[in-house]
Structure formats: structure tokens, C-alpha cells
Amino acid sequence: MANRLFQGVIHQMKDAVSRVIGVIDENGVIVACSDMKRIGEPIPGIKEELSFSNASLQQNGYTYRFLSTSAGKSDCIIFVEGEDKKADELSCVLSISLGSVKNLYDEKYDKSSFIKNVMLDNILPSDIYIKGKELHFDGETNRVVFLIKFYSHTDMLPYEIVQGMFPDKNTDYVINIGEQDIVLVKEVGGYEEPEEIEELANSIAQTLSTEFYSKVSIGISSVVVGLKDLARAYKEARIALEVGKVFDTEKNIIDYDNLGIGRLIYQLPTTLCEAFLQEVFKKGSLETLDRDTLDTVQRFFEYNLNVSETSRNLFVHRNTLVYRLEKIRKITGLDLRNFDQAITFKVALMVKKYLTNKPTKF
Incomplete structure (x- = not known):
């Protein structure tokens, strides 16, 4: 359908331009041309040749240039009869103008643009069903949103790598x-x-990570049915990354359905979290615990509050660990050998970590 749009614009330009002009698609075939007899004619190898040039390519009496779109270079190519300066300038004008036409077309008819608008809440819920039907979406299909975050800048395009891994643009x-x-x-x-x-x-x-030598984290949403819940799924994937950034720093794959108590804490207002910490700990008591003591607490939790198991893995005498736990009780008022008080302490540590990191709320 975009080809018909190109042909319509070129047909209108035909009388104003005294040269043959046209568009070559991603397969190297002319799909629109002021000389209609040439539509369907293959131009082999031109895409590869043009890829090695800076902007335009002069070859066999024609000037070639990639179509310019909002996403960057398109796979489509503009061609203009002639190898002179005027042909080069005209190819540039055509690249921009036909690129703008393609952008408007994609906005209206492109499935990816529609999915993006649904995901970002840029389309009314009442219009999702109608537009989805126009674009032949299956309303009962299950989908998952993966939010892929890169932690360093790169000259390469991650988008193209991911697109290459999932080439089926219909699913x-x-x-x-x-x-x-x-x-x-x-x-x-x-x-x-x-x-x-x-x-x-x-x-x-x-x-x-292998391709870009960069840390990559991925937030996974729950499975959603149809299109209308894609906005919620995208929000879930973002929340998964934010919660993981606070509570699961060693993991780079974070599933929204497995966030545990971290998700609960994330949903709480900060004022409520601060009030909870003030209630649990004596004033300043948490700050007096050094890093070694907090590491001991963490290991004690990891070994299910088992004194013997924890002391063995910490390579300390059992009595030394008991002494440390008693010291914590005197400072904070919480005995970690008591299950209820240990749970309170663990949740309080997570709340403190949450407040310190100040994650973005969605």
C-alpha cells in the first residue's frame, strides 16, 4: 500500500521534474516510477553499493539515495536520472519528502507503530479494538513484553540486532x-x-552482552491476552527493572511475577515506609550497625536462622555468632533468633534499601 502512495506522489511530481524519478524497495525492485513501464524492473546490487557510500551514489547515469525516515535510513532507495549536482540535490529533496510521506503512512498503518501507541497509552481504549481489527490483529493472542535496558552507549544499533533475532514482524x-x-x-x-x-x-x-560488551538487564511482564492490556504489561516490565535494581542487584533478568515482597514495598508511599522504620528501630540504631554486622545478618537469613549452619559457613565459633546476635538485639531491640522479630528486621532492611535507592515510580 505504501508503494501506491509513492506512485501517487511521483505521478504528481512528474510534470514538474524533467527527469525520471522513482523508488526501489528493500528487494531491489522498482515499485514506483515516473516512467511506469519500469515498475517491477529489478536493480540488482544497488543496495549493497549504496551502503558503502556516505550519502548518494552515482552509477550508470542515475543518482541513488536511501529514503530518509524518522527511524533513520529506510531500506527503500530513491533514484533520479542523471549524475550531476542537480540530480544529487533532487534525490535529497525526494528522500526527505517521500520519507515524510512514509512516516505518516507508517503512523497510520504500521503494526509496530500501533503496538507502540497502545503500549505507551497514546490511543484511546475504545479505538484499540477498531484499529486492531483494521490491522488484522488476533484479539485472543497471548503476549509478553520484554523491556531490554543497556547500561552503556554504543555506536552499533542494538535495535537491529534484536530485530534480527525476531524477524517475524507479524507476530x-x-x-x-x-x-x-x-x-x-x-x-x-x-x-x-x-x-x-x-x-x-x-x-x-x-x-x-556478547555483541556489545555491555551489561544488559531485561524486565519481563506477565502474560497478557489481546491488545488492551499491553500498556499494563509494559508498566509491569518497567516496574520489574526498577524493583530488581533495588532488591536483586545481582540478577539481570527480572520477572514481574516473581518480585516477591519487593513489589509490595515498591507500591508503598515513602511516608509510610519512613514511619515503619521509625517504629521498628530505635532512633539511629540501624545506622550504628557496621557492614560486617549486616553481612552476618544476611548470612543468618540465608541459612534459615540456623546458628550452627551460619557459624560453620562464616568460619566462626558458634558462641561468636551468638555474641554478635546478642549485640544486635541490644542495639536494635530485635532478637533475630525469634522468627517474628527476624521477619520484621528483614523487611525493615528492605524498606531502608528502597528509601536509599529512590527508584522511579510507575
Whole structure:
């Protein structure tokens, strides 16, 4: 349909331009031309040749230039009869003008643009069903949103790598959100286990980390049915990354459905969290605990409040560990050998960590 749009614009320009002009698609075939007899004619190798030039290419009596779109260079190519300066200037004008036409077309008819607008809440809920039907979306398909975050800048384009991993543009949608964020909206069947989805995320992260020598984190949403809940799924993936950044710093794959108590704390107002800390700890008592003491507490939790097991893994005498726990009780008023008080202490530490990191709220 975009080809018909190109042909319509070129037909209107035909009388104003005294040269043959046209558009070559990603397969190297002329799809629009002022000389209509040439439509369907293949121009082999031109895309590869043009890829090595800075802007335009002069060859066999024609000037070639990539179509310029909001996403950067398109796979489509503009051509103008002639190899002179005027042909070069005209190819530049055509590249920009036809690129703008393509942008408007994509905004209206492109599936990825539609998915992006749904995900970012830029389309009314009442219009989602109508537009989805126009674009032939299956309203009962299960989808998962993967939010892929890069932690360093790179000259290469991560978008193209991810797109290459998921080439089926009718089922999987790769969307640029920012300089360091890419979203993959992946179609899944009704029987995928959470482990399979996480395994896919791991595969993506490993490929991208190897390719870009950069840390990559991926937030995974819950599985949603249809289109209207994609905005919620995108929000879940963002929350997963934010919560993981605070409570699971060693993990780079964070599933929204497995955030545990971290998700609960994230949803609480900061004023409530501050009030909880003031209630649990004596004034300034938490700050007096040094890093070694807090590490001991962490290991004690890891070994299920078992004094013997913890002391063995810390390579300290049992009595030494008991002394440390008693010291903590005197400072904070909480006995970690008591299950209820240990839970209170653990939650309080998580709340403190949350307040210190100040994650973004969504």
C-alpha cells in the first residue's frame, strides 16, 4: 500500500521534474516510477553499493539515495536520472519528502507503530479494538513484553540486532523507546512455562552482552491476552527493572511475577515506609550497625536462622555468632533468633534499601 502512495506522489511530481524519478524497495525492485513501464524492473546490487557510500551514489547515469525516515535510513532507495549536482540535490529533496510521506503512512498503518501507541497509552481504549481489527490483529493472542535496558552507549544499533533475532514482524514487535531501552512484544502460545520465557530472556541478554560488551538487564511482564492490556504489561516490565535494581542487584533478568515482597514495598508511599522504620528501630540504631554486622545478618537469613549452619559457613565459633546476635538485639531491640522479630528486621532492611535507592515510580 505504501508503494501506491509513492506512485501517487511521483505521478504528481512528474510534470514538474524533467527527469525520471522513482523508488526501489528493500528487494531491489522498482515499485514506483515516473516512467511506469519500469515498475517491477529489478536493480540488482544497488543496495549493497549504496551502503558503502556516505550519502548518494552515482552509477550508470542515475543518482541513488536511501529514503530518509524518522527511524533513520529506510531500506527503500530513491533514484533520479542523471549524475550531476542537480540530480544529487533532487534525490535529497525526494528522500526527505517521500520519507515524510512514509512516516505518516507508517503512523497510520504500521503494526509496530500501533503496538507502540497502545503500549505507551497514546490511543484511546475504545479505538484499540477498531484499529486492531483494521490491522488484522488476533484479539485472543497471548503476549509478553520484554523491556531490554543497556547500561552503556554504543555506536552499533542494538535495535537491529534484536530485530534480527525476531524477524517475524507479524507476530513479534521490536520497538525503540529511548537511547538505551528497547521493547520486544513477543507472541507466546497458551502453554509456555515461566521458565521458558525466562530462558528466552537469558538468551537475548547473553547475545546482546556478547555483541556489545555491555551489561544488559531485561524486565519481563506477565502474560497478557489481546491488545488492551499491553500498556499494563509494559508498566509491569518497567516496574520489574526498577524493583530488581533495588532488591536483586545481582540478577539481570527480572520477572514481574516473581518480585516477591519487593513489589509490595515498591507500591508503598515513602511516608509510610519512613514511619515503619521509625517504629521498628530505635532512633539511629540501624545506622550504628557496621557492614560486617549486616553481612552476618544476611548470612543468618540465608541459612534459615540456623546458628550452627551460619557459624560453620562464616568460619566462626558458634558462641561468636551468638555474641554478635546478642549485640544486635541490644542495639536494635530485635532478637533475630525469634522468627517474628527476624521477619520484621528483614523487611525493615528492605524498606531502608528502597528509601536509599529512590527508584522511579510507575
